[in-house]
Amino acid sequence: MKYILNSAVLTAFGLYNYKQVPLLAEALTNLSSVQVPVNRKIITMQAGDEALVFRLVFPQGYRPDPSQKGKMGMDFILKNSEVGILKRIE
Numbered sequence: 001m002k003y004i005l006n007s008a009v010l011t012a013f014g015l016y017n018y019k020q021v022p023l024l025a026e027a028l029t030n031l032s033s034v035q036v037p038v039n040r041k042i043i044t045m046q047a048g049d050e051a052l053v054f055r056l057v058f059p060q061g062y063r064p065d066p067s068q069k070g071k072m073g074m075d076f077i078l079k080n081s082e083v084g085i086l087k088r089i090e
Contacts, residue, residue, distance in 0.1 A: 003043060003051035008086045012044045015090045018053075021083040045088040053084045 008018055045051065056072075057080055058064060064072075 001046065001049045003045075003049070005043075005051045005053045005086070007055055008051070008053045008084060011042055014045070014047070014088050016045075016086060016088050018084050018086045021052075021085060045086075047088055047090050049088050051086040053086050054081060055084070056081050 010016060043051075056077065059080065
C-alpha cells in the first residue's frame with residue numbers, strides 16, 4: 001500500500017526506514033495541481049508499505065495560530081517543510 005502523510009507517526013511496532021527527499025520544492029510544485037483527499041484515518045503500515053511524508057517544520061520559537069491552519073502561503077510552506085519516504089521493512 002502507498003500513502004501520503006503529514007507526519008511520520010508510527011502506529012505499530014516494526015522496523016522502518018525514513019529518508020529525506022531533497023526535491024521538496026519540485027515535488028510540491030508537481031503535486032499542487034493534484035487534489036489529495038484529506039482524512040483523519042489512522043493507518044497501520046504493513047511490511048513493504050511506503051508513505052510519502054510532507055511535514056511542516058516550524059522555525060524555532062514559532063507557534064502557528066490554529067486559525068491559520070490551511071491558510072499558510074506556498075512560500076511559507078516551501079521554506080518550512082521537509083519531504084521523506086517512510087517504508088516499513090518488517
